[in-house]
Amino acid sequence: MKTVFNIVLGLCAVVLIYICYTSIMGPINFEKARKHREKAVIARLMDIRKAQQEYRNLNHQQYTASFDTLIYFVKNQKLPFIYKEGELNDKQLEDGMTEKKAIAIINKAKKTGKYDEVKKAGLENFKRDTMWVAVLDTIFPKGFNPDSMRYVPYGGGAQFEMAIKNDTAKSGAPFCLLEVKTPYETYLGGLDKQEIANMKDVQTKLGKYCGLMIGSLETANNNAGNWE
Incomplete structure (x- = not known):
């Protein structure tokens, strides 16, 4: 009986150690994975921003809401170089x-x-x-694949949400707004759901978008990223 009790006690100790370990390492591992994935998503958003800026320069200061159009532009368009x-x-x-x-x-x-x-x-x-x-050959490194721009890294084939909006400044001058974004759930899928829920709760209370994005359809911000 004493032997059985000791075995049970030992198993309980192991379980407690495991629980303590996971409670400490869980958030640490989540944070490491989050940063790794966000780095890839941010890089992709910056590629989209570069392409959109060049597209706008050659298209009457207008962005495009179509990835098909943007990708075709990158593959086939030429830029003036002085x-x-x-x-x-x-x-x-x-x-x-x-x-x-x-x-x-x-x-x-x-x-x-x-x-x-x-x-x-x-x-x-x-x-x-x-x-x-x-x-x-001008704004992207050698070997860059334009077709990849539409896809969210770690998103399992999901595409970025991209939209434009034409507006008018106080001076009466027309301008175009761009917004490209993807929510946490898309690129953090498979990671700790509670940690993701915690992130969303913080962003929601701050009145911020729960994910990564560049630009805004609400206000002109020079296509800044919400991580910048």
């Missing part, structure tokens, strides 16, 4: 020369074949040429 050679010196600047004027003088000379004014202005070594380079 090749620069030579700089205006202090005397040229003091005399009122600007890059715009210098380019106009050079372009006129190219059309007429007369370079007297170019030489007179000291612009023989001044060049400004526009080159067109692929978006994919």
